[in-house]
Amino acid sequence: MHLILFIIFAGLCLAGALNLLLQKHPINSALSLVVVMTSLAVLYLLLGAEFLAAAQIIVYAGAIMVLFTFVIMLLNAGREERTLGSRAAIAVGFPAVAVILAVIATVLVKAQGLGAASLSDGVTSTEDLSRVLFHELLLPFEVTSVLILIAILGAVALARKGHGEQEAGK
């Protein structure tokens, strides 16, 4: 059962990621990214991370992707024109990506001592997670809330219509 679920959702994940690269319209890319994130949530559940699966769907597939979709519709982003891209991307980028993937893949295939995941493994309960989060890691948690506050202020300040931008637009 675990194997079947893994194959289905890993396939969906890869198909969504490939579709993200191949689609021309940003809204199609955004929707295939939602597919990737939702199937990743199922994979988290298979690995016993129930809280993260919920957070993945709520935060990523919900909040972040809705934000992306809003911005795409707000800016009325159309089909992108295909250009060749930079020469550096072709000359250095793609070989580098291929090498990185090959190195990681060979290391992982050869790696011994990694266990296996099955459905009978225990689930990390939200209680365990919150016990560590709110006892040992309370300070980083509070710092992230400050980070979120700064991000909200920054987003409002950046997206607001300023005087300088209006003059530059005219």
Add this chain to the structure above:
Amino acid sequence: MNMQAVPLNWYLLLSAALFSLGIVGFLIRRNLITIFMSIELMLNGVNLSFVTFAHQWHMVKGQIFVFFVMVVAAAEAAVGLAIIIAVYRARATLAVDRIDLMKL
């Protein structure tokens, strides 16, 4: 039961593949928003390997790291999309080839 178990290497391979697809998307796409989505894809690939290793060593902290990555990604998305809106206001385009003011 053992037949049905999935080796954790497969999860890590999937995470490496997602990360590489994110890099390729970052390199080939010409739309600012799609490039930003490729970055989110890379973050998701890394998150999957965090969860896999948290499962391997039965450590809760790996999952908490993913939680923090999600928080930072949310903040990054908010600020990044605000920057994209500001750039669109100033230049009226989303094509990265036309936004080359800081290019040498």
